[in-house]
Amino acid sequence: MLLAACLEGSPDRGGSATTEADAAPLRAGLPRLSLGSWTGDGHTDFHDVVGAIVDRRAGILVVANGGDATIRTFGLDGGWRRARGGTGRGPQEFGDLTALFEYRGDSLLAFDERRDEASVWSYADGDVRRIAAPSLPEDSLRYPKLYGALADGRLVWTAEKPYRQPDEVGESHPDTMLIFLTSPGGGGFDPIARTLGRRHFSYAASIHQQGRAPFSPEEFVLPRDSVILFGSTERARVERASGTGTPLEPIMFSLPPLPVTGSHRAWEIAERRRVLNSRPLPPSLVEGQTAVLDILPFPDSFPVLGEVVAGHDGRVWVRGYRPPEMDSTRVRDEPSVWSVYAGPGSRGRDIEFPPGFDLMWADELEAVGIVRDEFDVEQVLIVPLPAAARGRREP
Structure with a gap:
């Protein structure tokens, strides 16, 4: 059933994408657009931004604001367009808006985690198409989560497969995240790969108690066109599979692990x-x-990867893990460095962004991210990328 199962546990394959050791990080330009304030009722009063997307053909910037479950649309110059959504039970409202993705070039795809439901929001009109999470095999999978869509309209979901054997005291066992696709209409169940999920321990204080290990690696899944990138932050690599489940050459990163x-x-x-x-x-x-x-x-080292983002142009952006004791003051004072890779065998390039910059979207020209000031007011920035950072598009 799984054509690309457990790729993460296989021996390293493909060329290493090592960063040039003697190359200083490239510096992104000054933000060409900054949106964010706190007046209590403004269009740019953001709270808990969960997604930000640029669509150049439509000439829009879209921000998913989780605080009030709204999808807010601006022009590329920051001009206000409209807001849709909101918290509630209505046909165009959310229980909990937690993610936003592009969908087939003419719509947006949102995930309502509370309802286990996807919804497609067309640019052209006010129609909203809701898609419930597919039915999963009984007693084997749980917690469906949406990760976006492929170019042909198939939705990319994961579900958690728990480790069923009882733990020995103090022993860790990882859950498995199963990656599956639906039909273009949203139905069906087509598993194509799996990756490690969170680790769980049992403790001597209570043999029935389980807990997440400190600094346990997170799983990630990143759909891009007809390719799905996935893996765990424990390892410095991205596994890749085609939309048919065929394993593709992985992308290797040059980020070293940080010892605990x-x-x-x-x-x-x-x-x-x-x-x-x-x-x-x-x-x-x-x-x-x-x-x-x-x-x-405690593990011997932190997860290698902190965050992984699939660029709109096919490149992959990664940031190293930041220890939890790194407080917000230090984050605001130091540049945010992301490494970008064009594909298997490519050489990574480090890019410096404004301090505290959390990347959400990027293509060859610009990056969109979130920063927070000393009062935790969120701002959405559009930042030009240096020309030297542009790499080849991967076929």
Whole structure:
């Protein structure tokens, strides 16, 4: 059933895309557009932006604002167009807007995580087509999640396949994320690949208790045209499969792993103790949870990758993992560095963006991302890319 199963566990294949060691990072230009304020009722009052997309043919910038579940449209000059959506149960409302994608060049694709539902929003009119998550095989898969669509209209979903065998005390077992496609109309179930999901441990304090390991790697899935990129942030590579499930050559990154030190462990345990002590819990429960902290397992290193973004032009953008103790002040003071790769065997190039820049969309000309100021006010920036950063398009 799985033509590209467990690719992540196979030996390394293909050429390495190593960054030029002696090349200084290229610097992105000054933002040509900045949208974001906080007046309480403005079109650019953003809160919890979950997606931002540029469509040059339509001449629009679209921002998905998770705070009020609205899809807001602007011109490429920042001029206001309209807002759609909102929180509620209506036909054009969301329970929880958590992601936004482009869809076939004339529509937007949104994901409502609370309803396990996708919706297609046409540029041309106000019609909205809702697509429920496909029915999954009983007792084997759970938590369907939308990751976008291929060029032919098939939706890309994942579902979690839990590890069914009981854990030994203190042992870790990863869940599996199964990647599957629907038909262009949204129905069906066509599994094509799988990747590692989150890790879970059992603890001596409670043999029935499971918890996520500190710094456990996250899975990622990135559809692009007729190719699906996927993997786990644990490894410095992107697995690739065609829309038919055929394994393709992976993209190798040159980001080294960051070791977990004693200070990292101390920070994590102290933070968990702070959260535990802030809750009005019975003393017996606090005692049990404290015992869990004393035996909390730690990996030797952080996940290699922090974030992975598929560029609109076919390139792949990655940022190294940032330790959780890196506070917002430090993030705001240091440039945000992303590495961009044109494809298998290509050489990565580092690009410096404004401090705190979280990339959401990019092509060969510009990148769109989110920054937050000292008051956590979110701004959407469109930043020009240096000409030297442009790479070949991958076939």
